[in-house]
Amino acid sequence: MGAADADDALNSWTIRNIVGTMFPILIGLSVLEMGSGYVLEELQETYLGNPTLLVLVPVMIGMGGNLGAILSSRLSTRLHLGVLEFDVRDEVLWTNIIAILGLAATVFSALGVAAWVVGQVIAEPMALGELLLISISSGMSLAVIAIGLSLAATYVSYTQGLDPDDTTIPVVTNLCDILGVVVLSGVAIVVLN
């Protein structure tokens, strides 16, 4: 048993094993990411005509995943401890959701202001109000999506007996990353037209 464990542990550090496990996932994710790339490409004129919008893109790609990861790992810990309840009256659940929404409000307000400053310096300037509206509306929508996906993924782990740390957190993070650009683009079109 001990020898088999050592073999397993050694085997998991071979190049073939690491690449073999990881590369198919990366291929699948890249294909999915082309969906958000397609949205960028379709809206090329909007983005290249208002380069300040491009300032928002990396944060929109990463931040939904960050928020989802924070909530998912907190829910996952409670699941492991056996104290997680899927009940709309569960106070701790709401506490977590409120904290995530507060974090999103802070981060995306700061992003709107920062993008405005950057726009003044290096890119075509856009109105502060417009940028704040785009950043906060798309950011809060993304936060709500991240919360919904985290809850759904943790619930699936819970019912299927999966470990959320291994399965659902990467799924939530990557889905939020992909949706970030889609949500930003949708909001930007509505606000700018």
Add this chain to the structure above:
Amino acid sequence: MEGRQSAWRIYRESLPILVVSLAGGIFAGSVLGSDGMTAGFERFPGMLLLLPAFLATRGNVYGALGARISSGLHQGMIDPEFSWDRRLVNAVAASFINGISVSVFIAVLSWGILHVLGRESARLVELLSIMLVSGVLTSTTLIFGLLGLVFASYEYGLDPDNLIGPIVTTLGDVFGVVFLFIALTIAEVVF
């Protein structure tokens, strides 16, 4: 009342990490919105299509490396220093292979999608060169930067598990777009 206090605690604990990631993202965004970069996007159609894949997949490659190294340190399977240790060399080589192959793959994919749709596209050799140059530079910097920071934090008694996420996001955002900018600039001169 108690609920409100603990929401505030979660907020306070999580905010610093998000601010670090926000700062990296804003820097990356400023490079993306700069004149040189937007000129490159116009000159090489297909770059915008592959941009999200380029930005997002790196988190998975180097996050996985960071998690593996961190577990290895905790289990005593590797030492917190650069050495020709078999496991460390394997993990680093595998990350190079993953990081560079995926860069090549998204260049081909982006070119293929535009061709199938009958859209204007940069030549395959142009997209491939840009992704290869930025992929090699980003992999090298991220792998050695990540290992250095993880080893240093472990030696200082910090748990790398708490630091890998933000380190990868920030280094990835900052260096990813800088090297993309460099690769686009080289491509504009060469092609």
